[in-house]
Amino acid sequence: MAIQATIIADPVPISSSSRISIRGGEQCFGSFVLKTRPRHLRLSNGGRVRARASLNADLKAVGIPHQWYNLVADLSVKPPPPLHPKTFEPVKPEDLSPLFPDELIKQEASTDKVHRYPRRKVSYMIVVAFRAKRLEKLLNTPARIYYKYEGVSPAGSHKPNTAVPQAFYNAQQGIKNVVTETGAGQWGCSLAFACGRWIPSSPGSLGIAISEAVEVAAANADTKYCLGSVLNHVLLHQTVIGEECIKQMEAIGETPDVIIGCTGGGSNFAGLSFPFIREKLNGKINPVIKAVEPAACPSLTKGDMTFIPDPIHSGGLRYHGMAPLISHVYELGFMEAMAIPQIECFQGAIQFARSEGLIPAPEPTHAIAATIREALHCKETGEAKVILMAMCGHGHFDLKSYEKFLQGEMVDLSFDEERIRASLAKVPQVARI
Numbered sequence: 001m002a003i004q005a006t007i008i009a010d011p012v013p014i015s016s017s018s019r020i021s022i023r024g025g026e027q028c029f030g031s032f033v034l035k036t037r038p039r040h041l042r043l044s045n046g047g048r049v050r051a052r053a054s055l056n057a058d059l060k061a062v063g064i065p066h067q068w069y070n071l072v073a074d075l076s077v078k079p080p081p082p083l084h085p086k087t088f089e090p091v092k093p094e095d096l097s098p099l100f101p102d103e104l105i106k107q108e109a110s111t112d113k114v115h116r117y118p119r120r121k122v123s124y125m126i127v128v129a130f131r132a133k134r135l136e137k138l139l140n141t142p143a144r145i146y147y148k149y150e151g152v153s154p155a156g157s158h159k160p161n162t163a164v165p166q167a168f169y170n171a172q173q174g175i176k177n178v179v180t181e182t183g184a185g186q187w188g189c190s191l192a193f194a195c196g197r198w199i200p201s202s203p204g205s206l207g208i209a210i211s212e213a214v215e216v217a218a219a220n221a222d223t224k225y226c227l228g229s230v231l232n233h234v235l236l237h238q239t240v241i242g243e244e245c246i247k248q249m250e251a252i253g254e255t256p257d258v259i260i261g262c263t264g265g266g267s268n269f270a271g272l273s274f275p276f277i278r279e280k281l282n283g284k285i286n287p288v289i290k291a292v293e294p295a296a297c298p299s300l301t302k303g304d305m306t307f308i309p310d311p312i313h314s315g316g317l318r319y320h321g322m323a324p325l326i327s328h329v330y331e332l333g334f335m336e337a338m339a340i341p342q343i344e345c346f347q348g349a350i351q352f353a354r355s356e357g358l359i360p361a362p363e364p365t366h367a368i369a370a371t372i373r374e375a376l377h378c379k380e381t382g383e384a385k386v387i388l389m390a391m392c393g394h395g396h397f398d399l400k401s402y403e404k405f406l407q408g409e410m411v412d413l414s415f416d417e418e419r420i421r422a423s424l425a426k427v428p429q430v431a432r433i
């Protein structure tokens with residue numbers, strides 16, 4: 001029963017000879033314009049670039065990062081090791097090998113600061129940050145709002161940033177199939193199909209789908225598991241977002257005062273913020289970094305661990321886990337967290353869509369709502385803060401949620417404190433390592 005409910009209706013076949021290139025320099029999809037006044041600026045690598053009125057004209061000068069950044073290397077207090085769910089002992093590489101290829105296991109445990117990715121196999125498309133001038137005007141705020149828009153990828157979100165390298169490292173090791181779970185539909189294909197078909201009375205949960213995909217991978221020698229969030233190597237691959245954005249912000253002479261991203265498992269948030277946290281640790285900048293989660297499914301702000309969260313409209317954030325590295329960075333005090341109810345998020349999304357012309361996925365509506373709160377606060381105080389937000393995907397898969405919202409059928413689900421206490425009471429006590 002459990003296995004039938006997995007999303008492996010169509011395991012993704014990969015052939016070892018396939019060239020995987022979703023975002024490719026030469027296969028750049030579309031062109032994206034960052035409007036700004038011309039300026040000469042010094043980049044951190046010592047070079048000077050001239051940011052043009054359209055960055056399109058000079059994308060090479062800004063460039064694509066050729067490496068991923070590993071925040072663990074720069075943390076003086078290292079995160080505790082992951083524990084084996086049965087023994088509660090630190091997980092060994094051989095425990096992970098039924099699930100992941102060797103290179104990803106290495107990356108998972110790595111303390112190396114940078115990882116150069118195999119550029120002949122995995123190439124990234126330039127994804128430009130936009131200034132949300134019309135939203136600024138609508139809000140009548142002195143704040144300058146930028147958003148890094150990852151919805152231009154073929155999948156419509158930041159997910160290919162890690163899907164491509166994961167598929168590549170599996171293919172390199174001769175793996176024939178990969179299995180996965182999906183939340184909103186952006187990462188995998190069919191949790192909804194699986195739950196609707198096999199568990200009709202359950203809204204399912206990402207947690208259940210993950211367990212089932214893991215079972216399949218563990219039982220088949222030619223199959224491995226790919227996860228779209230949470231794990232260190234996923235966060236590592238996503239740092240291409242922040243690395244690129246640092247260069248883009250430098251090129252137009254802006255330094256973010258506030259960086260905002262939504263968190264499900266934490267990958268788009270980490271992708272944008274970790275390289276900026278490195279700059280913060282180096283004393284170069286001092287932005288406030290905020291993770292935003294749904295009030296109905298809180299992880300960082302409440303420590304939720306219920307197995308089947310309420311059916312909110314942001315499937316990708318409807319997840320009870322959080323990347324351990326993000327929890328660690330949060331505990332170290334390098335970032336803040338907040339929770340916002342879904343109606344406020346959709347109100348913000350509509351303002352964003354009407355002013356900026358892009359329909360956000362339900363997940364980044366949380367980042368948008370937090371950005372609007374921040375911008376309206378700037379209006380009150382008169383501060384011209386620079387707000388940088390992760391707009392991690394478009395909402396074309398989720399128009400049904402917009403329909404519900406616009407028809408007044410959406411409700412805010414509040415999270416019951418008693419449920420949180422009961423859930424937390426079930427967390428096994430383990431010694432701190």
Ligand SMILES: Cc1ncc(COP(=O)(O)O)c(C=O)c1O
Pocket residue numbers: 156157158183184185186187228229230262263264265266267268269315316317361363364392393394
């Ligand atoms: C567009 C989008 N944003 C955000 C998320 C949440 O994941 P994460 O917190 O890992 O970025 C998802 C997950 O499915 C997603 O599809």
